[in-house]
Amino acid sequence: DVKGRPGEDFCVLQHSNRRVAICVITLAEAHPLLQNGKAIKSINYQISANCSRLQNKVSGKSKRGAQFLTEFAPLCRISSSDGEEYTIYSCIRGRLIEVNENILNNPAILQEKPSTEGYIAVVLPKFEESKSITQGLLTQEEYEEVLLKR
Numbered sequence: 001d002v003k004g005r006p007g008e009d010f011c012v013l014q015h016s017n018r019r020v021a022i023c024v025i026t027l028a029e030a031h032p033l034l035q036n037g038k039a040i041k042s043i044n045y046q047i048s049a050n051c052s053r054l055q056n057k058v059s060g061k062s063k064r065g066a067q068f069l070t071e072f073a074p075l076c077r078i079s080s081s082d083g084e085e086y087t088i089y090s091c092i093r094g095r096l097i098e099v100n101e102n103i104l105n106n107p108a109i110l111q112e113k114p115s116t117e118g119y120i121a122v123v124l125p126k127f128e129e130s131k132s133i134t135q136g137l138l139t140q141e142e143y144e145e146v147l148l149k150r
Contacts, residue, residue: 021130
């Protein structure tokens with residue numbers, strides 16, 4: 001229930017090689033966009049007049065130019081065919097490494113393959129913060145228990 005919006009859950013897939021932790025932001029299986037056969041009308045990475053996630057240009061080993069995100073930084077806005085609009089948030093602090101431009105041309109993959117090709121963005125947290133970030137998130141088993149109680 002990100003920002004108190006019931007059911008608007010996100011999934012953070014994390015991989016670490018003991019030097020670098022990388023996180024992929026996706027929609028959780030119970031997100032309204034993945035339920036009830038909703039169709040996606042549009043996906044917009046333009047967050048405000050001065051901020052577009054598509055303008056994120058990252059270079060080099062130290063990821064220069066990456067936009068810094070807080071936990072509640074919007075990544076994109078998704079409109080569904082029924083008129084609902086959903087803001088997708090980062091969920092973690094870190095640098096935006098990549099947004100998935102493929103979902104702009106083919107929004108259906110966001111629903112068909114949300115945890116693989118339909119991901120929203122890739123975020124690189126500071127390594128020293130990565131452990132505390134994951135401790136604040138639910139495991140798959142904990143999430144399934146929450147879903148049973150809804």
